[in-house]
Amino acid sequence: MRLPQELFAESLWLEWDNHYGIIHKEKLPHLLRQYNLKLKKEKTLDDMQLAFGRGLKDTFGNTAKQIEQIAKEIDKICIIANWEDAVAKYKI
Incomplete structure (x- = not known):
């Protein structure tokens, strides 16, 4: 199971890739809520x-490395918004 920061980083990268290098600020709050994160x-x-x-x-076009580094950077500025929801996803 992947952490919310990793899923958010992948979604953010896809947003950037699909919109030719632009990330709209208007979409960020929605994405944060969707992945249970807050600033x-x-x-x-x-x-x-x-x-x-x-x-x-310094990723030189390596997509996997880009997403991994983005997740690390996101982890520095975001926290999990609702722990109960996050824990419930990991229980079997």
Whole structure:
């Protein structure tokens, strides 16, 4: 089972790829809710876009590495919004 940050990073990368390198700020709050994440205190959507850019750094077009680095950067600025929902998904 993958963490919400990893799923969000993959979704964010797909958004970026499908819209030719553009991530619309209007879609970020919806994506955060969809993947059960919220921004840490004093973080903004601009920080989210910067984290995405840092995730692409030094990946040389390697998609798997890009998504992995984006997930690490997202983990620094986002937290899980609702732990009960997150735990319920992992129980069998």
